[in-house]
Amino acid sequence: MRPNELMQRLSLQHPIIQAPMAGGIDTPLLVSTVGERGGIGFIGAAYLSPDRLSSAVAEVRSLTERPFGVNLFGPVFRPGLPADIGRAIAAVTPAYASLGLQDPTGPGVPDDLFDARLEVALNSGATALSFILSPPTDTAVDETRRRGMTLIGTATTVAEGRHLEELGVDAVVAQGAEAGGHRGTFAADVSLSLVGTMALVPQMVDALEIPVIAAGGIMDGRGIAAALALGAQAVQMGTVFLATEESGADATYTRSVLAAADGDPVVTTVFTGKPARAIRNRFIVEIEDAGEAAVLPFPYQGELTGPIRSAAKRQHQAGYQAHWAGQGVGMARSLSTRDLMSRLVEETDEAIRRLSGR
Ligand SMILES: Cc1cc2nc3c(=O)[nH]c(=O)nc-3n(C[C@H](O)[C@H](O)[C@H](O)COP(=O)(O)O)c2cc1C
16 A cells, blocks of 8 residues: 555554553564564553663564554553552452462552653654553653654544644554553543544544544454544554464463453453453452442552462463453454464455455
8 A cells, every 4th residue: 555644654564553562462572573564563661660671672673673662651640549448458359369369458559660661762762652541741742853753642532632633742543442451541531432443533533633543443454444444544453463473462361362252351440440441350340349449549459459460370360360352352363473464464455455346
């Protein structure tokens, strides 16, 4: 296809962005392979220490000379720890016990590493820097502009997209409700921001001057062609890469993904306190049954459930892990990233050919 503005900016041969997937999924090999195959991969830095982010960047750069991106969770307002954390503690205690962990006492308070991560990202040699959970900070806007990096924000409503455009981002990810992982919602109530990709993308395209990237439920060439038809200049795909050979998802996660159907991934706050889409499992059911008061705000809930998720991972217990995935999960494919990228390109061409009757 003829390169559009965003493809030129990011040196893309194909309009395919591998979504940042913090938590070890977006390995340097995944990021670099997507780049080598003509797309662009992102390193999700949300849970990486600045040193580990530097190492991930160095590894990607040792594997490819192609562009790559870095993604940050933007700074999020931290409420004080609620006075009564008893219900939250009581709700997770059975999970701690079931995994052989000592009873929880209370959540720790994670260090705020945003500035340090931003510094590494700005000096990483990345072509693009993207944000989710909040708009980019003024420093990010100024410094990416100074360096000629492409700055990307994530929006789940048109109003959020407009806000990001006014701030000066170069492109917006329009994240539909189908998407796996955290909701990028930052300016509205999450229940009012679950707009599907099919509805969100064209409205965003009409409202903004800057390029729109479609995300959420796009799993094959039909989805890519549809997103392009809606006016998106590229797609950002997460779930489709989960079961690839280069993905950092372990065997338990991969099994959950390959066994899941469209209705299994649900939006829940039980893992981190922020709404995110994950495959429904025992932990989600148990904590949601305990009621809203049993979930602490972000980032405390994440601290409280961190030991559960780590132990469950070590013990291969799918019931207590956060298996993030989108509603397209039933179309996940177990392939090498190289083969997946080739198929996505072929399928997109085929879908466009079919529609144009050529
Ligand atoms: C496992 C997983 C982790 C994710 N982590 C991040 C992240 O760290 N930063 C981010 O901006 N988006 C993250 N996302 C959301 C993606 O950017 C994107 O919106 C989503 O994957 C698109 O929907 P899809 O999963 O249906 O392709 C994550 C998605 C998944 C599936």
